[in-house]
Amino acid sequence: MKKLGILLSGRGSNFEAIARNVQAGKIPAEIGVVISNKEEAAGLATARQMGLKAICIPSKGKEREAFERELVAALREREVDLVCLAGFMRVLTPYFIREFRGRILNIHPALLPSFPGVEVQKQALDYGVKWTGCTVHFVDEGVDTGPIVCQAAVPVLDDDTPEALAARILKEEHRIYTEAVCLIVEDKIRIEGRRVLLKK
Numbered sequence: 001m002k003k004l005g006i007l008l009s010g011r012g013s014n015f016e017a018i019a020r021n022v023q024a025g026k027i028p029a030e031i032g033v034v035i036s037n038k039e040e041a042a043g044l045a046t047a048r049q050m051g052l053k054a055i056c057i058p059s060k061g062k063e064r065e066a067f068e069r070e071l072v073a074a075l076r077e078r079e080v081d082l083v084c085l086a087g088f089m090r091v092l093t094p095y096f097i098r099e100f101r102g103r104i105l106n107i108h109p110a111l112l113p114s115f116p117g118v119e120v121q122k123q124a125l126d127y128g129v130k131w132t133g134c135t136v137h138f139v140d141e142g143v144d145t146g147p148i149v150c151q152a153a154v155p156v157l158d159d160d161t162p163e164a165l166a167a168r169i170l171k172e173e174h175r176i177y178t179e180a181v182c183l184i185v186e187d188k189i190r191i192e193g194r195r196v197l198l199k200k
């Protein structure tokens with residue numbers, strides 16, 4: 001059974017959606033470890049309540065690579081196959097990417113390549129797009145640039161606030177993150193250039 005390592009920094013609703021689907025047998029994998037760079041992250045408490053191995057590796061005051069060496073050691077110790085970033089608010093260095101090349105997923109609350117970065121739902125509203133959504137992608141050395149595994153579109157409504165829009169996008173995030181993890185742990189995809197395609 002493939003092992004997932006979840007990295008988060010906050011609320012952890014994407015982690016929780018994945019964990020519930022693992023528990024329900026909808027994702028054929030197990031969660032090896034949940035790691036937060038912040039002790040106060042709600043997601044860490046949820047993981048502990050669910051009986052999962054959940055640890056804090058503080059990033060504050062550490063050099064980026066020193067922090068990441070600790071992350072890599074913890075993930076390796078738990079023999080993690082696939083790293084899932086779930087609201088992990090740190091950009092990873094090429095060192096980390098190299099260690100888990102092609103085995104790191106991220107969820108982003110926009111239809112990439114539109115609106116990378118932060119305050120994404122506000123960016124979409126300010127720009128005036130009529131549709132936005134969310135993207136699960138592999139992580140490479142860039143910010144929100146890796147090959148795209150799954151996307152879902154969400155309409156922008158005239159009376160949307162960033163919060164209302166974020167809440168509607170989040171529902172789709174929970175759905176497509178599980179879909180993407182399943183495609184990978186079930187070995188159903190291949191990558192050609194930037195394109196993630198279903199194996200024949």
Ligand code: GAR
Nearest residue numbers: 010011012013014086087107108109
């Ligand atoms: C989610 O909306 C996720 O897409 C976003 O942070 C939120 C975390 O929520 N991630 C990013 O913006 C990464 N650039 P969660 O902690 O409830 O899963």
